[in-house]
Amino acid sequence: MTATRRIWVTRASPGAEATARRLAARGWTPLVDPLLVVRGLSPAIDLAGVAALAFTSVNGVAAFARACPDRTRRVFAVGDRTAQAARAAGFAEVASADGDVAALAALIVGEAAGLEGAVLHSGALDPAGDLLGPLAAAGLTARRLALYETIPRAPAAATLAVLDALEAVLLHSPRAARVLAALVADHPAPRLRALCLSAAVAAPLAGLEAAGALGPVAVAPRPTETDLLDLLDLLDR
Structure with missing residues (x-):
């Protein structure tokens, strides 16, 4: 070439x-x-009852890291680059689904026995895929936190x-x-x-x-x- x-x-x-x-x-x-351009939002972050964080993008990790100093929760990442970003941000316990949102949901459901609390999906205002649906169908408590939006x-x-x-x-x-x-x-x-x-x-x-x-x-x-x-x-x- x-x-x-x-x-x-x-x-x-x-x-x-x-x-x-x-x-x-x-x-x-x-x-x-x-x-697309990323624009940060400024929601209140309440981690009470949250056992783990789920990230579907590097942008989600970066937005959470800027907004909240807590690094004690487990992290489930959609792929290896998102997992690397989470580790670089200071999270110690990080698992990668090495796939898409469906693979991430399957990873979290597979670890359900070790979760004592809710899963918080921190990411875009308009997420690309449905993570919460499969988690709720599996009986897990999950909620979403919009930390940024993408603007055309x-x-x-x-x-x-x-x-x-x-x-x-x-x-x-x-x-x-x-x-x-x-x-x-x-x-x-x-x-x-x-x-x-x-x-x-x-x-x-x-x-x-x-x-x-x-x-x-x-x-x-x-x-x-x-x-x-x-x-x-x-x-x-």
């Missing part, structure tokens, strides 16, 4: 910059232009000008995919390939290739960024 083959990174900062570093290490040229962000004019010349766009969330779907309705990019973290992320893009608004859509075999970036290896095949 050549250094001019650019990959559009649409996730919010600071995750976008971390993804860009991984792309550069693989020899790709990242174009960081997020479709218009890409730069320079990005719009080269949409159809980019090698691919990386999409980490259904929210970003919805923003992209609306964008290409007005700025078609039939050669822009969309690489998605999961089937849920790809769902808002259904029909766009057939309509000529977007190129082929591919889904990572597992919902991890490593699997997502591995899709880049298939671009030349």
Whole structure:
């Protein structure tokens, strides 16, 4: 590959910059232009009766760490990077589901016998998946705490000008995919390939290739960024 083959990174900062570093290490040229921006909220945090914390993103860990000094609860993380962020924030007992929200729910349910209290899911105002439903179905007490929200962000004019010349766009969330779907309705990019973290992320893009608004859509075999970036290896095949 050549250094001019650019990959559009649409996730919010600071995750976008971390993804860009991984792309550069693989020899790709990242174009960081997020479709979402994170805005912190300021809710009251009450950990009375809470036995464990559940995080579905690095942003959730960061938001909780800023808002609350308590690091005594067990932590269940959706994936390894979120788990690493929790450990770096000072949590000692951290378990990773190494998957998606469904895998995280299964991990927590599997540890239910060791939980004496509620599970607090700290994260986005508009979460990408339903964590509380499976936990409640398993008889666990769980509640959600919104610590931040993601706001749609218009890409730069320079990005719009080269949409159809980019090698691919990386999409980490259904929210970003919805923003992209609306964008290409007005700025078609039939050669822009969309690489998605999961089937849920790809769902808002259904029909766009057939309509000529977007190129082929591919889904990572597992919902991890490593699997997502591995899709880049298939671009030349």
